[in-house]
Amino acid sequence: MVGSPATATLILNKVVVDLEGETLRLENGDAIALRPQAFAVLRHLVQNANRLVSKAELLEAVWGGAAVTDDSLVQCIHEIRRALGDERYAVLATVSRRGYRLSLERSDESALGGPSIAVLPFATMRGDEPNDYFADGLVEDIITNLSKIPGLFVIARNSSFGFRGEKADLRTIAAELRVRYLLQGSLRQSGGRLRINAQLVDGASATNVWADRFEGAAADVFDLQDRLTEQIVGSIEPSVRRAEIERAHRKRPESLDAYHLYLRALPHAHANTPVETDKALQLLARSIELQPDYVAAHGYAAWCYEQRYLRNGLDPADKATALSHADIALGINSDDPQAMSIGAFVRANLTRDYDAAVEVLDRALALNNNSALAFGFSALVSAHSERHQRAVEHAHKALRLSPLDDPLSYHPYCALALTHLFAGAFADAARYAALAVRANPGFSIPYAYLAASHVGLGNVEAAHSAARRLIEVAPNFSVGGYVRTNLFQPYLMDALAAALRTAGLPE
Known part of the structure; x- marks a missing residue:
């Protein structure tokens, strides 16, 4: 299996395929009819792209072993090809007496494994050349800082800037760039102040996931650019996380992979109550079973066992398990600032080696200086270890970066x-x-x-x-x-x- 596409949309033969909405449309937005059963066949072929899928496998996957003839499958294949305009079988090929193969370019697969985003050029007033430069610099800084967020696939500037001034449907742009989210915005100047409106858009539905307004004095443009970048990137990370959690809850249970099990665990872990912690640990155990080296899941498992240890009787087994997961999250090859922050927090609370924890937290913040989560954990470790000034500074930074x-x-x-x-x-x-x-x-x-x-x-x-x-x-x-x-x-x-x-x- 090449991959289990997590992205909501992709383009096949100039047809936009929305896997979540189970719809097809042309790039101009016109809908293309396809029966639910035929779409289920298409979904399985996309999820197993670039390999031979036997007729028996498709019959089992779509009809669940019900007694149907090959004619039902053949009819679905015919409808898919007609919907995709694939008269030459270039996208969906028949392998004689064996099955079918759907061709998906490797570049189409690059953004399919997790959340992905493109930052579009911010709009300015026509002929406003100074603000054009400022807006482009701001977008470049946002792209650079978003690229520091582990697990987030960020489209390069040259690709996203190719859509400057275009009026295309946002769903089409997302499909062409093969991303799940788009960040768009506009910049206006009034007197000595600059105002920026920014929106994070779900590429599948063209609906807003998050929107906000930012402004500041234009006198020191570089300082303003830094502050706006910090505020926007700091807001996007938790907004994407929240949208990904909601997306995971919409997935069918049988299609959950390690990533989506991890996402489903997050709200339970965040609740920080005994009942919710146990729910989170069940999901995280399944995630780690599917992907044993998943450091993000190990980080949250460490925190959940630490929660259970401290608030459920101080069981030494819970402490040992928490430290074991924390060690994996802090392993020599870990470059995930979120997992590092959680692992450092857990080790600080359970071993009271605060100096080592602060060192790890500083490395995590150097990797991503816009993580409200990392600043929050750093503030707690600092408060527990009487680093009062650092605790206050990092707590306020976390609150500044974090949505309400x-x-x-x-x-x-x-x-x-x-x-x-x-x-x-x-x-x-x-x-x-x-x-x-x-x-x-x-x-x-x-x-x-x-x-x-x-x-x-x-x-x-x-x-x-x-x-x-x-x-x-x-x-x-x-x-x-x-x-x-x-x-x-x-x-x-x-x-x-x-x-x-x-x-x-x-x-």
């Missing part, structure tokens, strides 16, 4: 709450703890920070209220169990434990 609905925004809020709590700034600690609770109401630890902060402020009733909510979320929580996690220096943990007892939490 990023499922991991509770990480930087937790880091800020803890840092201010340790510093005795209880009002700020309470504010950030409340934001962490709002970002993830099912995660128990922010309630502990909130309760301790209110104790520091002398708000006994508010502290008791936070403690009650903590027990509702985590009925087995105890102060003694939390102390045994050994996450902080003893004097800090003793002070936090004393506050939690004052809030009324059980020993």
Whole structure:
């Protein structure tokens, strides 16, 4: 099997094939009719392109062993060729008495394995030459920085700039470039300010996945270009991740591969509750079974086992398994900043080797300085190890890069709450703890920070209220169990434990 195409669209003989929507259309957008059964045959042939597919295999794949004659398959093949305009059998060939082979150029396969994106030239006002240069420079910087995101296939500038000024349907452009997503935008200047509108578009449906507006003073164009690049790229990474998760949930269970199993695990891992963690681990185990060297899946497996260890009885087996997965995520050949960040966080919490963790986090951020996830984990490690200034800086950077609905925004809020709590700034600690609770109401630890902060402020009733909510979320929580996690220096943990007892939490 050449590959299991994950991309939504591709072009066969100038016909746009939408595998998810199960539709065919011409490049001008006109629909081409094809029966569902014939489309199912086409899908299997595309998924097994450039190899001989026997009649028996197609009959089993499409009809599931039901009693049908070869005539049903022959009729589907005829309809596919007619829909593709393949009168000469150049795309779909018959191999006499054996089966069929669908030809897909190797270049068509390059972007089929995971998320892919092309950044189109940003539109400017006609004749606005200075802003044309600025817009092109901005797009080039965006392409360069997107290319640092592991697993994201980014089309080179020369290819995407070939569509400058074209009015073609976005679905056709995505199909021609063989990408899943398009980033488009426009630039306008008013007085001394530049305004940029940007949209991330699903290439299959031409619908917006994300859109935002950015602006700044035009006086220092290079500084503005850097800041806009950071903001746009930082928003795109979690937006693509969220869209990929939604796409994985739409896939049929029997067609899930390692990548899509991993994507399905992410929302459960992000929830950070015992029940959801177990769901994530089941999916991650299946992903790793299919692809044992998948470092991204190992990174999340490490984090999930760390979650289970810290919040489900401190089982030594969970700790050992978490460290084993973290070691793979941090292996000598790992260049995935996300997996490196998670692995470093897990090792920091379970071994308290904070210096080594910070070194890895710095390497991860050097690989991708626009990862809100990496900055969030770095902020937590820094807060746990009393690197207060770094914790605050990295937490705010994560929040600046992250959309408001990023499922991991509770990480930087937790880091800020803890840092201010340790510093005795209880009002700020309470504010950030409340934001962490709002970002993830099912995660128990922010309630502990909130309760301790209110104790520091002398708000006994508010502290008791936070403690009650903590027990509702985590009925087995105890102060003694939390102390045994050994996450902080003893004097800090003793002070936090004393506050939690004052809030009324059980020993």
